[in-house]
Amino acid sequence: MSNLWHFFQNLWQYLFPPPNASAQGKAIDELIWYIHLLMLVLFIGWIAYFLYTVYRFRKSKNPKADHVGARSHFSSYAEIGVAAIEVLLLLGFAVPLWAKAVDQFPIRTGDPKTDPIEIQIMGQQFAWNAHYAGPDGKWGKQELKAAAPGNPFGLVASDPDAKDDVTCLREPFQVPVNRNIICRISSMDVIHSFKLPNMRITQDAIPGMTIPTHFTPISKGSFMIICAQLCGNLHSTMKGEIKVVSPEEFETWYAAKAKAGGASSYE
Ligand SMILES: [Cu+2]
Structure with missing residues (x-):
């Protein structure tokens, strides 16, 4: 029942x-x-x-069949x-x-308060990971040989630009409300699909490719990320969470995350 x-x-x-x-x-x-x-x-x-x-x-x-039928x-x-x-x-x-x-992707004007926020998204059996450039706006160096299950973005910890990078591995990540968000989607193992039902976003995550997608969240809250591509025996458990918060809340969270050191934990 x-x-x-x-x-x-x-x-x-x-x-x-x-x-x-x-x-x-x-x-x-x-x-x-x-x-x-x-x-x-x-x-x-x-x-x-x-x-x-x-x-x-x-x-x-x-009673008699007519081979012409409808006229x-x-x-x-x-x-x-x-x-x-x-x-x-x-x-x-x-x-x-x-x-x-x-x-039509949001245009970059150089204003750090309104420019789109870029996030690298890495699908992994069976979770979603996010990577931000950090407050310095510079992406840390990434190398294929540094990539491992615990370092899905292949961040090189010794690189100075990587020190303040923000990484959210298998954990919720945040974006500010009413801000353009660009997600660069990839996968480190098999084909996944990054789906944010509430944002009406679905983009395949393909190993060896980075595909950008964009959206502008207009309501605060916690939204589920799911995998929309059958990717293995635990596909159905491949959930993530994106939190849409106020710009102030985002800044606080972002600064704290950057301070904790995105890449330094991989040494
Ligand atoms: Cu998946």
């Missing part, structure tokens, strides 16, 4: 995505609704058409109409949305 309850709870969650928490999310949700509305119209329309034909060409009225062009017109709506959704909504929300 409780399984059935969970099934319907999950079904409900699929129908209604978790609350949107990013500036880009609203337009993405709207597009998803438009597509589902079209699918609903098609679902009802084609079933109604099917039932109509079953009735219209019933055996009692048509009207209704189905062709309906197909053309559906295709036209699909083209409208694609060219009118999806392509412009992709250009705006995905392709």
